[in-house]
Amino acid sequence: MVEKIIAGVTVNVNNEGYLENPAQWTKDIALEIAKEYNLTLTEKHFQVIDYLRKAHLNGETLTMRKVGSSGIVDIKGLYELFPGGPLKISSKIAGIPKPTSCV
Amino acid sequence: METKEKFPLKKVCIICAKGAIEDVYAALVMANGAVMEGIEAKLFFTFFGLDAITKKQMKKLKTATVGNPAMRMPGGLPFPTLLGGIPGVEAGVSAMMKNQMAKLDIPTVPEFFEMITAGGGEIYACKLAADMFKLKKEDLWEGVTDIITVGQFYELAEGQGTQIIFV
Numbered sequence: 001m002v003e004k005i006i007a008g009v010t011v012n013v014n015n016e017g018y019l020e021n022p023a024q025w026t027k028d029i030a031l032e033i034a035k036e037y038n039l040t041l042t043e044k045h046f047q048v049i050d051y052l053r054k055a056h057l058n059g060e061t062l063t064m065r066k067v068g069s070s071g072i073v074d075i076k077g078l079y080e081l082f083p084g085g086p087l088k089i090s091s092k093i094a095g096i097p098k099p100t101s102c103v
Numbered sequence: 104m105e106t107k108e109k110f111p112l113k114k115v116c117i118i119c120a121k122g123a124i125e126d127v128y129a130a131l132v133m134a135n136g137a138v139m140e141g142i143e144a145k146l147f148f149t150f151f152g153l154d155a156i157t158k159k160q161m162k163k164l165k166t167a168t169v170g171n172p173a174m175r176m177p178g179g180l181p182f183p184t185l186l187g188g189i190p191g192v193e194a195g196v197s198a199m200m201k202n203q204m205a206k207l208d209i210p211t212v213p214e215f216f217e218m219i220t221a222g223g224g225e226i227y228a229c230k231l232a233a234d235m236f237k238l239k240k241e242d243l244w245e246g247v248t249d250i251i252t253v254g255q256f257y258e259l260a261e262g263q264g265t266q267i268i269f270v
Contacts, residue, residue, distance in 0.1 A: 063208050064135075065208055065210055065214075065218070066208065074221070075218050075221040075222070076221035079138075079222050083141070084141035085141045086139065088139070101208075102132060103132065103135060
């Protein structure tokens with residue numbers, strides 16, 4: 001575990017840059033992490049992020065399929081929002097752990 | 104200190120030559136897992152693997168209850184080969200297996216293909232096998248990009264950081 005300053009806030013991250021404690025997350029942190037992926041977050045991105053955070057806090061295992069059937073975005077849309085790793089990148093920006101599902 | 108340069112995987116070309124549900128799923132899980140990680144994926148179906156992308160068959164894939172030494176009864180007792188040969192047993196066992204997978208939120212075969220192509224993965228059929236089974240493009244799932252030769256398949260595999268996986 002390392003301490004890192006993101007958007008002026010000191011947070012604990014793991015060696016891959018995922019927040020260790022989702023409670024330390026703020027919208028500014030999301031915007032800052034998104035910059036690493038050249039993403040400018042829109043309202044739609046934040047709807048997905050909110051969904052991921054709520055699902056994670058409910059103890060759910062997140063899969064592409066679950067997000068795709070959330071009613072917020074379909075799977076194709078999720079790939080368009082977070083290119084190059086839809087579930088992985090969105091989870092990182094949402095301040096929740098790296099997804100462990102194979103689907 | 105020695106620093107090792109990493110060469111991450113950029114593309115996987117997966118060949119599926121079998122039509123049993125577990126073999127098809129192995130190919131689908133690997134292809135989907137690749138696009139999820141931002142790795143390009145090309146899937147090539149040949150011989151009995153063509154069932155996975157044939158409209159008439161793709162929803163009816165089965166597991167072998169005969170000649171499958173890893174087949175067990177629920178609870179772990181051995182599954183007698185003679186039992187596996189009784190009509191309906193293969194369908195019943197396959198239905199049970201699909202039910203178990205649905206519980207784990209594993210998509211059905213057509214849905215899995217939708218997911219892979221949504222992520223930019225591409226699906227191909229082998230020309231030689233399609234000719235042999237007398238299958239035309241219209242017999243195949245609508246998301247299949249093309250029917251191609253083995254030479255064209257190797258062309259798809261061009262570029263550094265590509266791996267070919269045979270199922």
